[in-house]
Amino acid sequence: MSSTKKVVSIRPFYRTTYAYQKLHICKRCGQYTCLWEDQCTSCGRSTLVTVEEKASSRVKRRMVRDAFFVLLIGAAATYFGETLDQSMIAATVTLLLFGGLIFLQQRSFQIEQRREMRQLLRLDEEIIRQGINRNWALVAEARKEDEALAYEMLREIGSLIYNDRIRLQQIALLQSFVLRSDMDLQLKPLLLQNFERLLAEYIGEIARLKPELIREDAIRYIATYEVHILQLHNGIQILTAVAAAAVRKSKYIELFPSLITRYARFMPKDRFMRLYHTIERYPTKARGGLAESVGRVYNEKYRDQYADVHG
Amino acid sequence: MVTYVCLAIVFLFVMIKVITFQVHRRKTVSREDTDRTLYNILNGGRDGA
Numbered sequence: 365m366s367s368t369k370k371v372v373s374i375r376p377f378y379r380t381t382y383a384y385q386k387l388h389i390c391k392r393c394g395q396y397t398c399l400w401e402d403q404c405t406s407c408g409r410s411t412l413v414t415v416e417e418k419a420s421s422r423v424k425r426r427m428v429r430d431a432f433f434v435l436l437i438g439a440a441a442t443y444f445g446e447t448l449d450q451s452m453i454a455a456t457v458t459l460l461l462f463g464g465l466i467f468l469q470q471r472s473f474q475i476e477q478r479r480e481m482r483q484l485l486r487l488d489e490e491i492i493r494q495g496i497n498r499n500w501a502l503v504a505e506a507r508k509e510d511e512a513l514a515y516e517m518l519r520e521i522g523s524l525i526y527n528d529r530i531r532l533q534q535i536a537l538l539q540s541f542v543l544r545s546d547m548d549l550q551l552k553p554l555l556l557q558n559f560e561r562l563l564a565e566y567i568g569e570i571a572r573l574k575p576e577l578i579r580e581d582a583i584r585y586i587a588t589y590e591v592h593i594l595q596l597h598n599g600i601q602i603l604t605a606v607a608a609a610a611v612r613k614s615k616y617i618e619l620f621p622s623l624i625t626r627y628a629r630f631m632p633k634d635r636f637m638r639l640y641h642t643i644e645r646y647p648t649k650a651r652g653g654l655a656e657s658v659g660r661v662y663n664e665k666y667r668d669q670y671a672d673v674h675g
Numbered sequence: 676m677v678t679y680v681c682l683a684i685v686f687l688f689v690m691i692k693v694i695t696f697q698v699h700r701r702k703t704v705s706r707e708d709t710d711r712t713l714y715n716i717l718n719g720g721r722d723g724a
Binding site: 381382383384387430433434437438440441442444445446450451454457458461464465468471472475476478479481482485486489492493496524525526527 | 677678679681682684685686688689692693696699700703704705706707708709710712713714716717718
C-alpha cells in the first residue's frame, strides 16, 4: 500500500483571519473565485480583486457621486444668486456642507465598506455559488496532471464549503501522498460525520507525524468508531497512535480514560511514562480504572527497568 | 428663490446622509457577520455549493 504513495511537495496553506478574504471577484465579468489565479478563468483578464477591494471601490464611487451632487447643486445656488451677497452666502453654505459631508464620509468609510461587502455577497449569492462550483470543476482537471495541486485547490475550497464530499476528496488525495511532518497538514477541517477508513488511517498517520493536531474532536471520532477501526489491518496501530497522542494533555486523559486504558499497553515507552507521571501528578484525572490499569502495565513492563536505572 | 431652493436641497441631502450614517453606525456590520453571511450562502440549507 505504502509503495504506491507519491512523494509530493505541498505548499503551506495561506490562512486568512476571515473566510471572505479568500474570495476574489473579477472586476470585468463579476465571476467569483476562491483560488489563487492571476487571471479570471471566465474572461481571461487579470482583473481579480478581493471582495473587500470591490466593496471599497463601490463605496468610494458612491461617495464621490454624493460629493459631486452637493457641489453641483451648490454651484447652481451660487450662480442663481440674485445679489452678490446671496451668491456669497450660497457659496459659503455650500462649502460648509461640502466640508461636513467629506468629514462624514471619512468617518463612515469603514462602516459603509463592511455594509457594502455584505450587501454584495447577498446580491451575488448565486454567482458566488457558481464561481465556487467552477473552482471545484477545475479540481477534476488539475487532478489528472498534478494531484498535489488538486489537493491544494480542494483545501482552499474546503475552507469555505463544509461538505463531506470535499473532505473525502482531500483525504483520498492525502492518503495517496507520502506524508511528512514538515508538511502543512490539517485535521480538524477534514473530520467527517460517519466512519471512513481513509480518514481513520489519516488520523493514525497524523498521530505519528504531528501529534499536536490530535485534539478532542479527532480523539472522539476515533473513540466513536473504535470497533470499525479494530477491523482494519492496522487498526491497533491507529488506536495506539491516537491514544499516545492523547496523553500529551491531562485534559484528554480525563476525557478519554477508557480509550487510553485499552491502548496504554501498546504505547511507546516515552508516551507511556508520560501518562504514568501525569497520573502520578494528577491522580484525580485518572477515571474509570485508568490508574490501576496503568499501574499494572508499569509493574509488568517498566518497573524493573526503572528500578535498574534508579537503583 | 432658486438659490434658496438649491441650498435647501443640499442641506436636506447632507442631513439625510448624516441620519443614514448614524443609523448605520448603530447597526454596524462586523467582519464576523460578513463571514457568517458567506458561510450561509455557501453552506446554508444545501449540501455544499
